[in-house]
Amino acid sequence: MEGYLTIGEISKFTGVPISTLRYYDSEGIISPIYKDTKSNYRYYSEMQIPVLRIIYYLKRLGFSNDSIKSHLKTLNYSHTLDLISQLIYDTKQEIKKLQKLHKELVKNGEQIKNLISIEKxxxxxxxxxxxxxxxxxxxxxxxxxxxxxxxxxxxxxxxxxxxxxxxxxxxxxxxxxxxxxxxxxxxxxxxxxxxxxxxxxxxxxxxxxxxxxxxxxxxxxxxxxxxxxxxxxxxxxxxxxxxxxxxxxxxxxxxxxxxxxxxxxxxxxxxxxx
The missing domain is CATH 3.20.80.10 (Regulatory factor, effector binding domain)
Structure with missing residues (x-):
């Protein structure tokens, strides 16, 4: 398959693990340009490298699979901004939960320290x-x-x-x-x-x-x-x-x-x- 990249090569160029590339394929996020049905080898195009880097970045930011697929399908700035805005809101809610959890953990930690002191x-x-x-x-x-x-x-x-x-x-x-x-x-x-x-x-x-x-x-x-x-x-x-x-x-x-x-x-x- 001259002019195409094997799954190992595109993994090396993008930093995306082979297992993750197979996962993206199974989830319908991004699939190889060509699959050899006999050998089951996967081949990618050089044009998929920037797309994979975007996907990997969006995943790191916390985008869901559906949000990433929606972004790639629409490729519209307003639509992508809406996705980011929703993620910002969700992240703020998660931060509130984590702050509450942190407060409870600190309080319980102090209580346990108190019990250790009392036990003595x-x-x-x-x-x-x-x-x-x-x-x-x-x-x-x-x-x-x-x-x-x-x-x-x-x-x-x-x-x-x-x-x-x-x-x-x-x-x-x-x-x-x-x-x-x-x-x-x-x-x-x-x-x-x-x-x-x-x-x-x-x-x-x-x-x-x-x-x-x-x-x-x-x-x-x-x-x-x-x-x-x-x-x-x-x-x-x-x-x-x-x-x-x-x-x-x-x-x-x-x-x-x-x-x-x-x-x-x-x-x-x-x-x-x-």
């Missing part, structure tokens, strides 16, 4: 001052099967917040409350599961006042919470702090999906103090 402080005691928080809640039924009813409360809460919570690690967004009388009678049973955001459509709401808490970081099963609460109460007494009226909070930090043992969680126990 398990069983550490500290004092925290919390701002006033509005929350919704699900009541936990009285039962000897504590875990069963906590799971039921989480299921109900998940239905409430299905379209609300979008974060990967909503640290501190959920908490259990143990009323003061359940500490005094040594039952340590929870009575509410809180979601620390206000959802207007729901009526079961509670406001946690601005106050100080004595706290301890914990990791393990909630079944061991009594031991951790007793340690915190002893620490309060040893440090001559005074408990104040109010529920004890068990704030969740991390659980399944971020802790290998599915029965373990990281949480903070918070006892209100004066």
């Amino acid at each position: 402080k398990i069983n550490s005691f500290f004092i925290e001052e919390s701002e006033k928080i509005k929350a919704i809640y699900v009541t936990i039924a009285e039962s000897n099967d504590e875990e069963k009813f906590i799971r039921a409360a989480f299921k109900k809460l998940s239905l409430y917040t299905l379209n609300t919570e979008k974060e990967l690690l909503p640290i501190g967004i959920c908490a259990l409350t143990i009323p003061q009388e359940n500490i005094e009678n040594k039952s340590y049973k929870e009575n509410k599961l809180l979601y620390m955001k206000d959802i207007k459509e729901l009526t079961e709401k509670i406001t946690l006042p601005k106050r100080k808490y004595a706290c301890v970081y914990c990791k393990g099963s909630l079944l061991n919470k009594k031991e951790n609460i007793d340690k915190l109460l002893a620490w309060i007494e040893d440090n001559k702090l005074t408990k104040s009226e109010g529920d004890i909070l068990l704030h969740f930090l991390a659980g399944p999906g971020f802790i290998k043992n599915p029965k373990e969680i990281m949480y903070i126990i918070k006892v209100p103090i004066e």
Whole structure:
């Protein structure tokens, strides 16, 4: 085929890989001038070199196969400008998505750094001052099967917040409350599961006042919470702090999906103090 270029030669001249040339052919973007049906060799014309370079450039810019075919079919400046304008719009939308994704990744990265730091402080005691928080809640039924009813409360809460919570690690967004009388009678049973955001459509709401808490970081099963609460109460007494009226909070930090043992969680126990 004197005067024509083999697929290897045109690949060399244009920088377009042979596999890509075959792909362009299969997609109907640009085909060889001639195909030998016996040998299946593909032959191109020198006049196709600038066209291939344009195609390769447009692909690099993000043009779709259909847009490239439309450009080559029409070869009209206005039409091509319309294609470019649409691509500019699509690119701006993609940039917005990527910026949002970047923001979420940075936030989640910071949250994970925070969890790594907290994990090193398990069983550490500290004092925290919390701002006033509005929350919704699900009541936990009285039962000897504590875990069963906590799971039921989480299921109900998940239905409430299905379209609300979008974060990967909503640290501190959920908490259990143990009323003061359940500490005094040594039952340590929870009575509410809180979601620390206000959802207007729901009526079961509670406001946690601005106050100080004595706290301890914990990791393990909630079944061991009594031991951790007793340690915190002893620490309060040893440090001559005074408990104040109010529920004890068990704030969740991390659980399944971020802790290998599915029965373990990281949480903070918070006892209100004066």
